[in-house]
Amino acid sequence: MAKKTRTQVRPLIARPGAQYTCFGDGLCCTDIHGLGPLTKKELVQVRKRDSRGAGWDEDFEERMLRTAPDGGCHFLLPDLRCRIHAETGPEAKPDGCRRFPLGLVATPEGGRVTTHHRCPCRTMGARPDLDPEAALPSLVNRAGRPKADARVDKIRLERKAKRVPFEEWRAIEGRMLDALAAGTEPERVLDADPFPRLKGSSWEDQADEFVAATDGTSFGVAIATFGEMVRSLLDPEHRYRGPGRPWASAYDRAEAREGEDRPEDEVFADWIADEIWSLGFAEDSSFDVCRAELATRLAVARAVARHYRETWGIAPGRSAAEALTVVELVGDSEFWSELVERIRL
C-alpha cells in the first residue's frame, strides 16, 4: 500500500522576503472584505454584545457583520480601532477578523504562513519581515492550537496529469520564487498567456458580467473596475469608464506613514510569489490553470495601476498596491472561481 503523506502545521514557515506588520490602516474592517461569514456561534456572541452588529445577509446568503452606510464595520470606532477588540481583547473577535490578512496552509514540511495583498500594511512601504511566531495568535483556534485553512500534500501540475509529491513541487516552486526574488519580471516567471480560452463563454461576456455586478459596495467597485479594464485590454477602441477608488483613504494613511514608494515590479513580484506560496490552487485546480489565471489578473493589475497613475497622479508602487486590491478581491470571488473552471488550455 502506498505510504500516506501527512501534513503538519508545525513548524510555522514564512516565505523568505515576505514582509508584514499591522499598522491599523483600517481597510480590513470595511465592506471590501465582506465582513464574514460568521459561524452560528460567532453570530450569537456578536449579537449578544450588540444586536445590530450582525445578521443574515440576503446578498451573500451568509451570517455577516453589518456595515454602516460608508461601508465600515458596525464595530469600527471613529479612530479606526475595533470596538470588540477595545472592549474585550483580540480573542473576542470573529475568526475572520483575527486572521486577516494572514492564513495557514498545512504541508508535509510544516505550516506555511500566507498573506493576502489587499492590505496596505502588507504592500506599502518598508515593513519588517513576517515573523511566523508573531502571527501565531491570529492563526489559532479557540483552544489555542494553530488552525489550517487548507492541507496540501501533493500538487497537480497539469489539469489532466497525476498529482506529484510535495518534494517535486518544492523544486519547481523554489526556482520560481528565486527568480522573482532576483528581480525577474513576474510575467516571465509565470510563462503563461493571459486570457486563455474559456469553455462556453468569452472574455467579453465575462467582462460584461463583471461590470453588471456593480452593487454599491466596494467589492462592486472592484469587480466593475476589473470588467472595464478587461474590455479595454481586449478592445483598444473601448473607452475605459471604471469607477473610483473607495479604499483610497486607507492607502493615504499608509503613504503618510511610510513616505517611501516601492518599485511597481517589486510589488507585483511579491504578490505573485505569495500566490504561488499560498497554494490556493492546489485543492481544486492545477498549476497550469493557476499560471494562466495569474497571468490574466497580473495583466489587468498592470493596466489598472497605469490608469491610477495617469488619472490620479499617484506613485507607481502605491498604484500597484491599489490595483492588487482590485485583482485580489475579484480573484477571491465566486465570479472568478466559476471563470477559472471554464479555462481550457
Ligand code: SF4
Ligand atoms: S468586528 Fe472589529 S475587527 Fe472585525 S471587521 Fe468589525 S471592526 Fe474590524
